[in-house]
Amino acid sequence: MEKILILDFGSQTTQLIGRRIRDMGVYTEIIPGDTLLTDTLFAGVRGIILSGSPESVYIPEATVPDPQIYTCGLPLLGICYGLQRMTADLGGLVEALPQREYGGVEVQVRLPGVGEGLTDQAWRFFAGFDHAIPLSRLMAESPGPSSLSTTVTFTAWMSHGDTLTRLAPGFREYGRSSTGFPAVVIHQDQETRPWFGLQFHPEVSHSERGQEILAAFVFGVCACAASWTMEQYLEQLNRTLVEQVGTSPVLLLISGGVDSTVAGALLLKSLNPEQVHLMYMDTGLMRKDETKTVQTALERLGARHVHIVRCETAFLSALKGVEDPESKRNIIGDLFITLQEQEVARLGLPDSCFLVQGTLYTDLIESGKGVGNKAHLIKSHHNVGSPLVKAKRKAGLIIEPLDKLYKDEVRRLGRLLALEEELVRRHPFPGPGLAVRILGEVTQEKCDILREADALYIAELKKRRSPTGERLYDEIWQAFAVLLPVRSVGVAGDVRKYGWVLSLRAVVSTDGMTADVYPFPIKDLLEISTLITNTVKDIGRVTYDISSKPPATIEWE
Numbered sequence: 001m002e003k004i005l006i007l008d009f010g011s012q013t014t015q016l017i018g019r020r021i022r023d024m025g026v027y028t029e030i031i032p033g034d035t036l037l038t039d040t041l042f043a044g045v046r047g048i049i050l051s052g053s054p055e056s057v058y059i060p061e062a063t064v065p066d067p068q069i070y071t072c073g074l075p076l077l078g079i080c081y082g083l084q085r086m087t088a089d090l091g092g093l094v095e096a097l098p099q100r101e102y103g104g105v106e107v108q109v110r111l112p113g114v115g116e117g118l119t120d121q122a123w124r125f126f127a128g129f130d131h132a133i134p135l136s137r138l139m140a141e142s143p144g145p146s147s148l149s150t151t152v153t154f155t156a157w158m159s160h161g162d163t164l165t166r167l168a169p170g171f172r173e174y175g176r177s178s179t180g181f182p183a184v185v186i187h188q189d190q191e192t193r194p195w196f197g198l199q200f201h202p203e204v205s206h207s208e209r210g211q212e213i214l215a216a217f218v219f220g221v222c223a224c225a226a227s228w229t230m231e232q233y234l235e236q237l238n239r240t241l242v243e244q245v246g247t248s249p250v251l252l253l254i255s256g257g258v259d260s261t262v263a264g265a266l267l268l269k270s271l272n273p274e275q276v277h278l279m280y281m282d283t284g285l286m287r288k289d290e291t292k293t294v295q296t297a298l299e300r301l302g303a304r305h306v307h308i309v310r311c312e313t314a315f316l317s318a319l320k321g322v323e324d325p326e327s328k329r330n331i332i333g334d335l336f337i338t339l340q341e342q343e344v345a346r347l348g349l350p351d352s353c354f355l356v357q358g359t360l361y362t363d364l365i366e367s368g369k370g371v372g373n374k375a376h377l378i379k380s381h382h383n384v385g386s387p388l389v390k391a392k393r394k395a396g397l398i399i400e401p402l403d404k405l406y407k408d409e410v411r412r413l414g415r416l417l418a419l420e421e422e423l424v425r426r427h428p429f430p431g432p433g434l435a436v437r438i439l440g441e442v443t444q445e446k447c448d449i450l451r452e453a454d455a456l457y458i459a460e461l462k463k464r465r466s467p468t469g470e471r472l473y474d475e476i477w478q479a480f481a482v483l484l485p486v487r488s489v490g491v492a493g494d495v496r497k498y499g500w501v502l503s504l505r506a507v508v509s510t511d512g513m514t515a516d517v518y519p520f521p522i523k524d525l526l527e528i529s530t531l532i533t534n535t536v537k538d539i540g541r542v543t544y545d546i547s548s549k550p551p552a553t554i555e556w557e
Protein backbone atom coordinates (compact mmCIF):
# COMPACT_ATOMS: atom_id res chain seq x y z
CA MET A 1 0.00 0.00 0.00
CA GLU A 2 1.24 3.44 -0.99
CA LYS A 3 2.14 5.54 2.03
CA ILE A 4 3.99 8.48 3.51
CA LEU A 5 6.30 7.49 6.35
CA ILE A 6 6.61 9.97 9.20
CA LEU A 7 9.68 9.78 11.42
CA ASP A 8 8.60 11.01 14.82
CA PHE A 9 11.21 12.89 16.80
CA GLY A 10 8.78 13.71 19.59
CA SER A 11 6.96 16.86 18.52
CA GLN A 12 3.50 17.45 19.93
CA THR A 13 2.26 17.98 16.38
CA THR A 14 3.59 14.82 14.72
CA GLN A 15 0.15 13.24 14.95
CA LEU A 16 -1.29 16.24 13.16
CA ILE A 17 1.02 15.69 10.18
CA GLY A 18 -0.36 12.16 9.91
CA ARG A 19 -3.93 13.37 10.29
CA ARG A 20 -3.65 16.09 7.68
CA ILE A 21 -2.27 13.69 5.09
CA ARG A 22 -4.75 10.92 5.83
CA ASP A 23 -7.50 13.51 5.46
CA MET A 24 -6.25 13.98 1.90
CA GLY A 25 -6.81 10.27 1.25
CA VAL A 26 -3.19 9.12 1.57
CA TYR A 27 -2.14 6.53 4.13
CA THR A 28 0.51 7.61 6.64
CA GLU A 29 2.50 5.69 9.18
CA ILE A 30 4.30 7.24 12.12
CA ILE A 31 7.33 5.45 13.51
CA PRO A 32 9.92 6.52 16.11
CA GLY A 33 12.54 8.75 14.50
CA ASP A 34 15.44 6.39 15.14
CA THR A 35 13.80 3.21 13.80
CA LEU A 36 16.07 1.06 11.63
CA LEU A 37 14.42 0.98 8.25
CA THR A 38 13.88 -2.55 7.02
CA ASP A 39 12.54 -3.60 3.60
CA THR A 40 9.16 -4.21 5.25
CA LEU A 41 9.05 -0.66 6.56
CA PHE A 42 10.10 0.74 3.19
CA ALA A 43 7.40 -1.21 1.34
CA GLY A 44 5.03 1.19 -0.40
CA VAL A 45 6.72 4.33 0.97
CA ARG A 46 6.53 7.24 -1.50
CA GLY A 47 8.09 9.89 0.71
CA ILE A 48 9.44 10.46 4.21
CA ILE A 49 8.64 13.32 6.56
CA LEU A 50 10.95 14.13 9.45
CA SER A 51 8.92 15.64 12.28
CA GLY A 52 9.72 18.35 14.77
CA SER A 53 11.13 17.67 18.23
CA PRO A 54 11.66 19.34 21.59
CA GLU A 55 15.34 18.30 21.27
CA SER A 56 18.28 20.21 19.75
CA VAL A 57 20.30 18.40 17.09
CA TYR A 58 23.59 19.33 18.77
CA ILE A 59 22.93 17.62 22.10
CA PRO A 60 24.65 14.21 22.28
CA GLU A 61 21.45 12.28 23.01
CA ALA A 62 19.47 13.86 20.14
CA THR A 63 17.50 11.32 18.13
CA VAL A 64 19.16 10.41 14.83
CA PRO A 65 17.38 8.79 11.87
CA ASP A 66 18.58 5.72 10.02
CA PRO A 67 21.10 7.14 7.45
CA GLN A 68 19.39 5.06 4.77
CA ILE A 69 16.89 7.92 4.41
CA TYR A 70 19.66 9.83 2.63
CA THR A 71 20.56 7.03 0.24
CA CYS A 72 17.19 5.51 -0.59
CA GLY A 73 16.33 8.17 -3.18
CA LEU A 74 12.90 8.90 -1.72
CA PRO A 75 11.64 12.47 -1.34
CA LEU A 76 12.28 13.91 2.14
CA LEU A 77 10.51 16.75 3.89
CA GLY A 78 12.08 18.01 7.10
CA ILE A 79 9.81 20.01 9.38
CA CYS A 80 11.44 22.19 12.08
CA TYR A 81 13.76 19.75 13.92
CA GLY A 82 13.40 17.52 10.86
CA LEU A 83 15.00 20.24 8.72
CA GLN A 84 17.64 20.94 11.37
CA ARG A 85 18.32 17.20 11.58
CA MET A 86 18.85 16.98 7.81
CA THR A 87 21.07 20.08 7.92
CA ALA A 88 23.24 18.70 10.73
CA ASP A 89 23.43 15.22 9.21
CA LEU A 90 24.40 16.56 5.79
CA GLY A 91 27.14 18.99 6.81
CA GLY A 92 25.36 22.25 7.65
CA LEU A 93 25.24 24.07 10.96
CA VAL A 94 22.44 24.51 13.49
CA GLU A 95 22.77 26.84 16.44
CA ALA A 96 20.64 28.15 19.29
CA LEU A 97 18.65 31.32 18.79
CA PRO A 98 19.19 34.07 21.38
CA GLN A 99 15.46 33.78 22.06
CA ARG A 100 13.00 31.05 21.21
CA GLU A 101 10.62 31.88 18.36
CA TYR A 102 7.05 30.84 18.94
CA GLY A 103 3.77 31.67 17.20
CA GLY A 104 2.73 33.19 13.90
CA VAL A 105 5.64 34.69 11.94
CA GLU A 106 5.56 36.15 8.46
CA VAL A 107 7.49 34.19 5.87
CA GLN A 108 8.47 35.39 2.43
CA VAL A 109 9.07 32.76 -0.21
CA ARG A 110 10.78 33.40 -3.51
CA LEU A 111 9.22 31.21 -6.15
CA PRO A 112 11.93 29.99 -8.50
CA GLY A 113 12.25 31.19 -12.07
CA VAL A 114 12.00 28.95 -15.12
CA GLY A 115 15.75 29.20 -15.73
CA GLU A 116 16.69 27.65 -12.39
CA GLY A 117 16.72 24.15 -13.76
CA LEU A 118 14.43 22.61 -11.15
CA THR A 119 12.66 19.35 -11.76
CA ASP A 120 8.97 19.05 -12.34
CA GLN A 121 8.67 17.68 -8.81
CA ALA A 122 10.25 20.79 -7.30
CA TRP A 123 7.91 23.03 -9.32
CA ARG A 124 5.01 21.20 -7.88
CA PHE A 125 6.35 21.70 -4.38
CA PHE A 126 6.42 25.45 -4.87
CA ALA A 127 2.89 25.39 -6.17
CA GLY A 128 1.88 24.70 -2.55
CA PHE A 129 2.97 28.23 -1.62
CA ASP A 130 1.15 29.91 -4.49
CA HIS A 131 -2.06 31.59 -3.39
CA ALA A 132 -3.38 31.33 -6.93
CA ILE A 133 -3.61 27.55 -6.78
CA PRO A 134 -6.44 25.98 -4.79
CA LEU A 135 -5.89 22.75 -2.85
CA SER A 136 -8.36 20.85 -5.01
CA ARG A 137 -6.30 21.60 -8.11
CA LEU A 138 -3.08 20.67 -6.39
CA MET A 139 -4.52 17.31 -5.57
CA ALA A 140 -5.91 16.69 -9.00
CA GLU A 141 -3.17 17.84 -11.33
CA SER A 142 0.24 19.42 -11.52
CA PRO A 143 0.18 23.18 -12.03
CA GLY A 144 3.13 24.05 -14.26
CA PRO A 145 5.62 26.80 -13.49
CA SER A 146 3.70 29.30 -15.57
CA SER A 147 1.16 29.88 -12.81
CA LEU A 148 3.78 30.91 -10.29
CA SER A 149 4.33 34.50 -9.32
CA THR A 150 7.71 35.62 -8.02
CA THR A 151 7.31 36.04 -4.27
CA VAL A 152 4.60 35.17 -1.79
CA THR A 153 4.22 36.18 1.83
CA PHE A 154 2.17 34.29 4.38
CA THR A 155 1.92 33.66 8.11
CA ALA A 156 3.54 30.46 9.29
CA TRP A 157 3.52 28.85 12.71
CA MET A 158 6.96 28.62 14.29
CA SER A 159 8.09 26.89 17.43
CA HIS A 160 11.87 26.63 17.57
CA GLY A 161 14.82 27.52 19.77
CA ASP A 162 17.47 26.71 17.12
CA THR A 163 18.05 27.86 13.56
CA LEU A 164 20.12 26.95 10.52
CA THR A 165 23.22 29.14 10.53
CA ARG A 166 24.80 27.37 7.55
CA LEU A 167 22.85 25.35 5.01
CA ALA A 168 24.13 21.88 4.20
CA PRO A 169 26.04 21.68 0.87
CA GLY A 170 23.71 21.57 -2.13
CA PHE A 171 20.79 23.28 -0.36
CA ARG A 172 19.47 26.69 -1.31
CA GLU A 173 17.25 29.02 0.66
CA TYR A 174 13.94 30.01 -0.95
CA GLY A 175 12.09 31.37 2.04
CA ARG A 176 13.04 33.52 5.03
CA SER A 177 11.08 34.56 8.09
CA SER A 178 10.53 38.25 8.82
CA THR A 179 12.74 37.65 11.85
CA GLY A 180 15.61 36.84 9.50
CA PHE A 181 15.97 33.03 9.59
CA PRO A 182 15.86 30.44 6.79
CA ALA A 183 12.31 29.11 6.55
CA VAL A 184 12.19 27.14 3.29
CA VAL A 185 15.15 25.32 1.76
CA ILE A 186 15.44 22.75 -1.00
CA HIS A 187 18.28 20.70 -2.40
CA GLN A 188 19.45 21.83 -5.81
CA ASP A 189 20.09 18.34 -7.17
CA GLN A 190 16.45 17.33 -7.28
CA GLU A 191 17.08 14.42 -9.65
CA THR A 192 18.86 12.39 -6.99
CA ARG A 193 18.01 14.35 -3.84
CA PRO A 194 14.39 15.49 -3.83
CA TRP A 195 14.83 16.99 -0.36
CA PHE A 196 12.83 19.85 1.12
CA GLY A 197 12.88 21.61 4.47
CA LEU A 198 10.53 23.92 6.34
CA GLN A 199 11.42 25.69 9.56
CA PHE A 200 7.71 26.23 10.30
CA HIS A 201 4.92 23.74 10.98
CA PRO A 202 2.61 23.35 7.96
CA GLU A 203 0.50 20.82 9.90
CA VAL A 204 -0.70 23.46 12.37
CA SER A 205 -3.86 25.18 11.23
CA HIS A 206 -2.40 28.61 12.08
CA SER A 207 0.05 28.18 9.19
CA GLU A 208 -1.55 29.73 6.12
CA ARG A 209 -1.22 27.44 3.09
CA GLY A 210 0.00 24.69 5.45
CA GLN A 211 -2.40 22.09 4.07
CA GLU A 212 -1.54 23.11 0.52
CA ILE A 213 2.19 22.83 1.20
CA LEU A 214 1.76 19.32 2.60
CA ALA A 215 -0.46 18.43 -0.36
CA ALA A 216 2.16 19.76 -2.75
CA PHE A 217 4.75 17.45 -1.17
CA VAL A 218 2.46 14.43 -1.03
CA PHE A 219 0.84 14.71 -4.47
CA GLY A 220 3.27 16.90 -6.39
CA VAL A 221 6.61 15.58 -5.17
CA CYS A 222 5.80 12.04 -3.97
CA ALA A 223 3.19 11.46 -6.72
CA CYS A 224 0.77 9.78 -4.30
CA ALA A 225 -2.81 9.20 -5.37
CA ALA A 226 -5.68 10.12 -3.06
CA SER A 227 -6.76 6.50 -2.99
CA TRP A 228 -6.69 5.42 0.64
CA THR A 229 -10.20 4.51 1.68
CA MET A 230 -11.64 2.80 4.69
CA GLU A 231 -13.18 0.12 2.42
CA GLN A 232 -9.74 -0.76 1.16
CA TYR A 233 -8.32 -0.74 4.67
CA LEU A 234 -11.08 -3.02 5.88
CA GLU A 235 -10.27 -5.55 3.16
CA GLN A 236 -6.64 -5.47 4.20
CA LEU A 237 -7.58 -5.88 7.89
CA ASN A 238 -9.73 -8.88 6.97
CA ARG A 239 -6.90 -10.55 5.10
CA THR A 240 -4.33 -9.88 7.83
CA LEU A 241 -6.62 -11.19 10.55
CA VAL A 242 -7.38 -14.40 8.70
CA GLU A 243 -3.67 -14.99 7.97
CA GLN A 244 -2.64 -14.24 11.54
CA VAL A 245 -5.30 -16.18 13.38
CA GLY A 246 -6.03 -19.12 11.12
CA THR A 247 -8.55 -21.30 12.90
CA SER A 248 -7.41 -20.51 16.46
CA PRO A 249 -9.95 -19.05 18.86
CA VAL A 250 -9.76 -15.34 19.71
CA LEU A 251 -10.86 -13.58 22.86
CA LEU A 252 -11.84 -9.93 22.93
CA LEU A 253 -12.52 -8.07 26.16
CA ILE A 254 -15.39 -5.74 25.41
CA SER A 255 -15.75 -2.58 27.50
CA GLY A 256 -18.88 -1.18 25.93
CA GLY A 257 -16.93 1.67 24.34
CA VAL A 258 -16.70 2.39 20.62
CA ASP A 259 -13.21 0.92 20.14
CA SER A 260 -13.77 -2.55 21.54
CA THR A 261 -17.22 -2.75 19.94
CA VAL A 262 -15.73 -1.95 16.53
CA ALA A 263 -12.95 -4.48 17.16
CA GLY A 264 -15.67 -7.05 17.97
CA ALA A 265 -17.57 -6.25 14.79
CA LEU A 266 -14.37 -6.61 12.79
CA LEU A 267 -13.58 -10.04 14.26
CA LEU A 268 -17.10 -11.24 13.57
CA LYS A 269 -16.87 -10.07 9.98
CA SER A 270 -13.38 -11.44 9.25
CA LEU A 271 -13.43 -14.72 11.13
CA ASN A 272 -15.85 -17.53 11.76
CA PRO A 273 -18.11 -16.29 14.61
CA GLU A 274 -17.57 -19.70 16.27
CA GLN A 275 -13.92 -18.69 16.78
CA VAL A 276 -14.79 -15.39 18.40
CA HIS A 277 -15.25 -15.14 22.18
CA LEU A 278 -16.39 -11.80 23.53
CA MET A 279 -16.21 -11.15 27.24
CA TYR A 280 -17.83 -8.21 28.97
CA MET A 281 -17.71 -7.48 32.69
CA ASP A 282 -20.66 -5.66 34.18
CA THR A 283 -19.07 -4.00 37.19
CA GLY A 284 -22.29 -2.32 38.25
CA LEU A 285 -20.55 0.97 37.48
CA MET A 286 -21.91 1.12 33.93
CA ARG A 287 -24.31 3.61 32.37
CA LYS A 288 -28.03 2.92 32.22
CA ASP A 289 -28.90 -0.12 30.06
CA GLU A 290 -25.26 -0.38 28.94
CA THR A 291 -24.98 -4.14 29.28
CA LYS A 292 -28.19 -4.79 27.39
CA THR A 293 -27.19 -2.41 24.58
CA VAL A 294 -23.78 -4.02 24.14
CA GLN A 295 -25.15 -7.55 24.20
CA THR A 296 -27.89 -6.80 21.68
CA ALA A 297 -25.47 -5.05 19.32
CA LEU A 298 -23.02 -7.95 19.36
CA GLU A 299 -25.68 -10.55 18.86
CA ARG A 300 -27.08 -8.57 15.94
CA LEU A 301 -23.63 -8.80 14.37
CA GLY A 302 -23.75 -12.57 14.61
CA ALA A 303 -21.80 -13.16 17.85
CA ARG A 304 -22.22 -16.73 19.12
CA HIS A 305 -20.16 -16.50 22.30
CA VAL A 306 -20.91 -13.40 24.33
CA HIS A 307 -19.85 -13.96 27.93
CA ILE A 308 -21.44 -11.40 30.20
CA VAL A 309 -19.88 -11.51 33.63
CA ARG A 310 -22.07 -9.92 36.30
CA CYS A 311 -19.86 -8.75 39.12
CA GLU A 312 -21.70 -5.75 40.50
CA THR A 313 -21.82 -7.12 44.05
CA ALA A 314 -18.09 -7.81 44.15
CA PHE A 315 -17.23 -4.28 43.01
CA LEU A 316 -19.70 -2.50 45.28
CA SER A 317 -18.61 -4.43 48.34
CA ALA A 318 -14.93 -3.79 47.54
CA LEU A 319 -15.69 -0.07 47.26
CA LYS A 320 -17.69 0.12 50.50
CA GLY A 321 -16.49 2.95 52.74
CA VAL A 322 -13.73 4.01 50.30
CA GLU A 323 -13.62 7.74 49.56
CA ASP A 324 -10.14 8.42 48.27
CA PRO A 325 -10.17 8.66 44.42
CA GLU A 326 -6.83 6.89 43.91
CA SER A 327 -7.83 4.05 46.25
CA LYS A 328 -11.11 3.67 44.35
CA ARG A 329 -9.28 3.42 41.04
CA ASN A 330 -6.77 0.91 42.43
CA ILE A 331 -9.45 -1.28 43.99
CA ILE A 332 -11.41 -1.35 40.73
CA GLY A 333 -8.32 -2.03 38.62
CA ASP A 334 -7.10 -4.87 40.85
CA LEU A 335 -10.49 -6.51 41.17
CA PHE A 336 -11.03 -6.22 37.44
CA ILE A 337 -7.81 -8.09 36.75
CA THR A 338 -8.54 -10.80 39.34
CA LEU A 339 -12.08 -11.45 38.12
CA GLN A 340 -11.04 -11.27 34.50
CA GLU A 341 -8.36 -13.93 35.04
CA GLN A 342 -10.85 -16.19 36.81
CA GLU A 343 -13.49 -15.78 34.15
CA VAL A 344 -11.09 -16.26 31.23
CA ALA A 345 -9.85 -19.45 32.90
CA ARG A 346 -13.46 -20.63 33.22
CA LEU A 347 -13.97 -20.28 29.48
CA GLY A 348 -11.43 -23.08 29.07
CA LEU A 349 -9.94 -21.63 25.88
CA PRO A 350 -6.68 -23.25 24.70
CA ASP A 351 -3.28 -21.62 25.32
CA SER A 352 -3.06 -20.84 21.61
CA CYS A 353 -6.01 -18.47 21.92
CA PHE A 354 -5.29 -14.93 20.71
CA LEU A 355 -6.20 -11.92 22.81
CA VAL A 356 -7.55 -8.98 20.83
CA GLN A 357 -7.50 -5.41 22.11
CA GLY A 358 -9.19 -2.30 20.77
CA THR A 359 -6.03 -0.20 21.09
CA LEU A 360 -6.05 2.93 18.90
CA TYR A 361 -3.22 4.76 17.23
CA THR A 362 -3.40 7.55 19.77
CA ASP A 363 -3.22 5.05 22.64
CA LEU A 364 0.24 4.13 21.45
CA ILE A 365 1.67 7.58 21.90
CA GLU A 366 3.39 7.94 25.18
CA SER A 367 3.49 11.59 26.14
CA GLY A 368 4.57 12.87 22.74
CA LYS A 369 7.59 10.54 22.60
CA GLY A 370 6.61 8.60 19.53
CA VAL A 371 4.67 5.47 18.81
CA GLY A 372 5.64 1.88 18.46
CA ASN A 373 6.87 0.84 21.87
CA LYS A 374 3.85 -1.19 22.78
CA ALA A 375 5.34 -2.23 26.11
CA HIS A 376 4.55 1.26 27.34
CA LEU A 377 1.05 1.62 26.07
CA ILE A 378 -1.65 2.72 28.41
CA LYS A 379 -5.10 1.82 27.22
CA SER A 380 -7.25 1.75 30.29
CA HIS A 381 -7.00 0.90 33.93
CA HIS A 382 -7.70 -2.79 33.61
CA ASN A 383 -5.17 -3.43 30.88
CA VAL A 384 -2.24 -1.80 32.56
CA GLY A 385 -0.04 -4.54 33.90
CA SER A 386 -2.69 -7.22 33.50
CA PRO A 387 -0.87 -10.57 33.74
CA LEU A 388 -3.12 -11.93 31.01
CA VAL A 389 -2.12 -9.18 28.57
CA LYS A 390 1.55 -9.51 29.54
CA ALA A 391 1.55 -13.28 29.04
CA LYS A 392 -0.23 -13.05 25.70
CA ARG A 393 2.10 -10.32 24.51
CA LYS A 394 5.12 -12.41 25.48
CA ALA A 395 3.72 -15.37 23.56
CA GLY A 396 3.06 -13.20 20.50
CA LEU A 397 -0.67 -13.78 20.85
CA ILE A 398 -1.88 -10.18 21.08
CA ILE A 399 -3.70 -8.62 18.15
CA GLU A 400 -4.52 -4.91 18.00
CA PRO A 401 -6.33 -4.48 14.69
CA LEU A 402 -7.20 -0.80 15.24
CA ASP A 403 -3.74 0.33 16.25
CA LYS A 404 -3.19 2.24 13.02
CA LEU A 405 -6.44 4.19 13.25
CA TYR A 406 -7.55 7.42 14.84
CA LYS A 407 -10.82 7.68 16.77
CA ASP A 408 -12.83 9.18 13.92
CA GLU A 409 -11.45 6.54 11.55
CA VAL A 410 -12.54 3.82 13.98
CA ARG A 411 -16.00 5.37 13.88
CA ARG A 412 -15.96 5.23 10.07
CA LEU A 413 -14.85 1.63 10.21
CA GLY A 414 -17.69 0.89 12.64
CA ARG A 415 -20.20 2.30 10.16
CA LEU A 416 -18.75 0.18 7.37
CA LEU A 417 -19.16 -2.85 9.60
CA ALA A 418 -22.84 -1.97 9.96
CA LEU A 419 -22.67 -1.01 13.62
CA GLU A 420 -25.59 1.10 14.70
CA GLU A 421 -24.99 4.82 14.43
CA GLU A 422 -25.80 5.33 18.11
CA LEU A 423 -23.03 2.93 19.12
CA VAL A 424 -20.53 4.43 16.72
CA ARG A 425 -21.16 7.95 17.97
CA ARG A 426 -21.03 7.07 21.64
CA HIS A 427 -19.07 9.42 23.85
CA PRO A 428 -16.01 7.97 25.60
CA PHE A 429 -16.55 6.38 28.99
CA PRO A 430 -13.76 5.82 31.53
CA GLY A 431 -12.69 2.33 32.54
CA PRO A 432 -13.56 2.81 36.25
CA GLY A 433 -17.02 3.90 35.13
CA LEU A 434 -19.41 5.76 37.40
CA ALA A 435 -17.02 5.30 40.35
CA VAL A 436 -15.03 8.33 39.16
CA ARG A 437 -18.24 10.29 38.65
CA ILE A 438 -19.58 9.66 42.14
CA LEU A 439 -17.37 11.74 44.36
CA GLY A 440 -16.68 10.12 47.71
CA GLU A 441 -18.08 6.72 48.63
CA VAL A 442 -19.77 4.71 45.87
CA THR A 443 -23.02 2.98 46.82
CA GLN A 444 -25.66 1.14 44.85
CA GLU A 445 -28.16 3.89 45.63
CA LYS A 446 -25.85 6.63 44.32
CA CYS A 447 -25.09 4.59 41.19
CA ASP A 448 -28.82 4.31 40.50
CA ILE A 449 -29.42 8.04 41.06
CA LEU A 450 -26.53 9.00 38.81
CA ARG A 451 -27.53 6.49 36.12
CA GLU A 452 -31.03 8.00 35.96
CA ALA A 453 -29.85 11.60 35.87
CA ASP A 454 -27.12 10.87 33.33
CA ALA A 455 -29.52 9.00 31.04
CA LEU A 456 -31.97 11.93 31.13
CA TYR A 457 -29.19 14.41 30.36
CA ILE A 458 -27.85 12.35 27.45
CA ALA A 459 -31.34 11.70 26.04
CA GLU A 460 -31.94 15.46 26.02
CA LEU A 461 -28.67 16.08 24.20
CA LYS A 462 -29.77 13.61 21.56
CA LYS A 463 -33.13 15.35 21.16
CA ARG A 464 -31.97 18.94 21.12
CA ARG A 465 -30.40 20.71 18.15
CA SER A 466 -27.74 23.39 18.01
CA PRO A 467 -28.24 26.51 15.86
CA THR A 468 -26.47 24.65 13.02
CA GLY A 469 -29.11 21.91 13.12
CA GLU A 470 -26.80 19.21 14.56
CA ARG A 471 -27.82 17.21 17.59
CA LEU A 472 -26.16 18.69 20.67
CA TYR A 473 -24.87 15.18 21.44
CA ASP A 474 -22.95 15.08 18.17
CA GLU A 475 -21.42 18.52 18.66
CA ILE A 476 -20.12 17.53 22.07
CA TRP A 477 -17.10 15.26 22.42
CA GLN A 478 -18.05 13.97 25.85
CA ALA A 479 -20.96 14.74 28.17
CA PHE A 480 -21.95 13.19 31.47
CA ALA A 481 -23.35 13.91 34.90
CA VAL A 482 -21.36 13.84 38.16
CA LEU A 483 -22.85 13.24 41.60
CA LEU A 484 -21.26 15.48 44.21
CA PRO A 485 -20.88 14.36 47.84
CA VAL A 486 -23.00 17.23 49.17
CA ARG A 487 -26.64 17.75 49.87
CA SER A 488 -28.18 21.18 49.61
CA VAL A 489 -31.42 22.65 50.76
CA GLY A 490 -34.48 23.11 48.57
CA VAL A 491 -38.25 23.08 48.77
CA ALA A 492 -40.61 20.34 47.65
CA GLY A 493 -44.19 21.52 48.00
CA ASP A 494 -44.05 23.43 51.29
CA VAL A 495 -41.47 21.17 52.83
CA ARG A 496 -37.73 21.78 53.10
CA LYS A 497 -35.77 19.01 51.46
CA TYR A 498 -32.06 18.18 51.24
CA GLY A 499 -31.20 16.76 47.85
CA TRP A 500 -27.91 15.75 46.22
CA VAL A 501 -26.09 18.21 44.00
CA LEU A 502 -25.47 17.10 40.44
CA SER A 503 -22.96 18.66 38.09
CA LEU A 504 -23.32 18.43 34.33
CA ARG A 505 -20.20 18.26 32.18
CA ALA A 506 -19.96 18.74 28.41
CA VAL A 507 -16.71 19.32 26.55
CA VAL A 508 -15.49 19.67 23.02
CA SER A 509 -12.16 18.11 22.18
CA THR A 510 -10.37 16.23 19.42
CA ASP A 511 -8.55 13.64 21.47
CA GLY A 512 -9.33 14.21 25.14
CA MET A 513 -5.84 15.61 25.78
CA THR A 514 -7.22 19.14 26.00
CA ALA A 515 -10.87 20.14 26.17
CA ASP A 516 -13.04 23.23 26.09
CA VAL A 517 -16.36 23.69 27.85
CA TYR A 518 -19.32 23.32 25.50
CA PRO A 519 -21.03 26.74 25.32
CA PHE A 520 -24.63 25.59 25.82
CA PRO A 521 -27.45 27.94 24.93
CA ILE A 522 -28.74 28.83 28.43
CA LYS A 523 -32.28 27.73 27.51
CA ASP A 524 -31.09 24.13 27.08
CA LEU A 525 -29.30 24.13 30.42
CA LEU A 526 -32.30 25.56 32.26
CA GLU A 527 -34.72 23.06 30.75
CA ILE A 528 -32.42 20.09 31.34
CA SER A 529 -31.91 21.17 34.95
CA THR A 530 -35.66 21.41 35.53
CA LEU A 531 -36.25 18.05 33.92
CA ILE A 532 -33.64 16.36 36.10
CA THR A 533 -34.79 17.86 39.41
CA ASN A 534 -38.43 17.10 38.56
CA THR A 535 -37.70 13.50 37.57
CA VAL A 536 -34.94 12.30 39.86
CA LYS A 537 -36.33 13.06 43.29
CA ASP A 538 -33.05 12.71 45.18
CA ILE A 539 -31.41 15.49 43.21
CA GLY A 540 -32.13 18.95 44.53
CA ARG A 541 -29.77 21.12 42.56
CA VAL A 542 -27.99 21.04 39.20
CA THR A 543 -24.82 22.94 38.30
CA TYR A 544 -22.82 23.20 35.07
CA ASP A 545 -19.07 22.63 35.16
CA ILE A 546 -17.37 25.47 33.30
CA SER A 547 -13.76 24.28 33.67
CA SER A 548 -11.62 23.62 30.64
CA LYS A 549 -8.79 21.09 30.48
CA PRO A 550 -6.20 22.15 31.48
CA PRO A 551 -6.26 23.06 34.30
CA ALA A 552 -9.16 20.71 35.14
CA THR A 553 -9.39 17.17 33.76
CA ILE A 554 -12.47 15.90 31.93
CA GLU A 555 -13.44 13.46 34.67
CA TRP A 556 -13.81 14.71 38.22
CA GLU A 557 -11.69 12.04 39.93
Ligand code: XMP
Pocket: 379, 380, 381, 428, 429, 430, 431, 432, 478, 512, 513, 549, 552, 553, 554, 555, 556
Ligand atom coordinates in the same frame (compact mmCIF):
# COMPACT_ATOMS: atom_id res chain seq x y z
P1 XMP B 1 -9.26 13.08 31.92
O1 XMP B 1 -10.23 12.99 33.04
O2 XMP B 1 -7.91 12.55 32.28
O3 XMP B 1 -9.82 12.11 30.80
O4 XMP B 1 -9.19 14.45 31.33
C1 XMP B 1 -9.42 12.08 29.44
C2 XMP B 1 -10.24 11.01 28.76
O5 XMP B 1 -9.91 9.72 29.29
C3 XMP B 1 -11.05 9.12 29.89
N1 XMP B 1 -10.59 8.47 31.12
C4 XMP B 1 -10.36 7.15 31.22
N2 XMP B 1 -10.50 6.16 30.31
N3 XMP B 1 -9.77 4.59 31.91
C5 XMP B 1 -10.21 4.89 30.67
O6 XMP B 1 -10.38 3.98 29.86
C6 XMP B 1 -9.58 5.54 32.88
O7 XMP B 1 -9.17 5.25 33.99
C7 XMP B 1 -9.90 6.88 32.49
N4 XMP B 1 -9.85 8.07 33.17
C8 XMP B 1 -10.28 9.02 32.29
C9 XMP B 1 -12.01 10.26 30.15
O8 XMP B 1 -13.36 9.80 30.19
C10 XMP B 1 -11.73 11.16 28.98
O9 XMP B 1 -12.38 10.70 27.81
